[in-house]
Amino acid sequence: MPVVLSDEMPREADQLARKRLGKKASTIFSAPTPGILKQKNYEQACQFSKDKFGKAISIQSWHLFPKIIDVQTIVDQEKIDIYEVHPELSFCTLNRDTVILESKKKLEGFLVRRRLLERAFSGFDFESIRAQYLKKEVANDDILDALVVLWSTKRIAANEAKFLPEHPCKPNMRIAY
Numbered sequence: 001m002p003v004v005l006s007d008e009m010p011r012e013a014d015q016l017a018r019k020r021l022g023k024k025a026s027t028i029f030s031a032p033t034p035g036i037l038k039q040k041n042y043e044q045a046c047q048f049s050k051d052k053f054g055k056a057i058s059i060q061s062w063h064l065f066p067k068i069i070d071v072q073t074i075v076d077q078e079k080i081d082i083y084e085v086h087p088e089l090s091f092c093t094l095n096r097d098t099v100i101l102e103s104k105k106k107l108e109g110f111l112v113r114r115r116l117l118e119r120a121f122s123g124f125d126f127e128s129i130r131a132q133y134l135k136k137e138v139a140n141d142d143i144l145d146a147l148v149v150l151w152s153t154k155r156i157a158a159n160e161a162k163f164l165p166e167h168p169c170k171p172n173m174r175i176a177y
Contacts, residue, residue: 001064001071002031003084004173009033009053013175016164017089024099027088029061037065037072082172083156087145089177090152093162094120104141113144120151152177 002011010030018025032045036057039045045065046056075082092099094116102109118124129143155161156176163174 001067001084003071003075003082004168004170005031005034005037005068005072006170006173007033007035009036009049011173012165013084013168013173017086017175020164021088021092021099023101024088028086029058029064032057032061032065032068034072037068083153083161083176084172084174085149085152085176087148089164089175090148091116093177094148094151104144105139110140110144113141113148117144117147117151121147 005011009032014028014030017028021027032049033052035052036045036049039048042057042059042062045062049055049057071082074080088100091113095112100109100112102112104110104113114126117126124147126143129147130140133143152161161176163176165174168174
C-alpha cells in the first residue's frame, strides 16, 4: 500500500518502480493524491484526477482506496515506522535483480516465486502455510506476496534494504525492497 502520498501524480517512487520492473511495470498502480483519496466515489475520483492531472485513475487503484485510507490514519503517529513494500520489486531483488515475467497467478510464475522464498527462508514449507487458510479467503499468490514482504521487512530491519527513490522529497515517500 502507498504510505506517504504526493500532491502530484505520478509519485517519483511509482515512476522509478515502473522503470525497474520494465515489462512488469503494470503491477505498479499510481498512488492517489490526498485530494483524489477524499472523493466519495469512483466517478468523482476519476473526474478530480482528470481535472488536475489529465487522466483518470484505474478501477484497480480505486479498489485499494479503503486500505490506503487505513494506512493514512496511522502514518503520522510518531512511534510507528511504516514502510511501503512492493512484492514484485522484492521478488526481482530476490531473483538476482531479474524481473520475473511469468504471472504469479500461473503455475510457472508461482513456482519461480516459491523457489526464491525457499532459498530465502530455511525450513520454508508452503503447504503447511497453505493448509492454515481456505483458498477462497487467501490465494496462493497472496501468501507468496506476504512472505516476500516479510523478506523485505527483515532487510529494512537489518539496514540492508534498497529504496526507490533513495532520497525522497518527503520522509518515507519511497518503496522498500
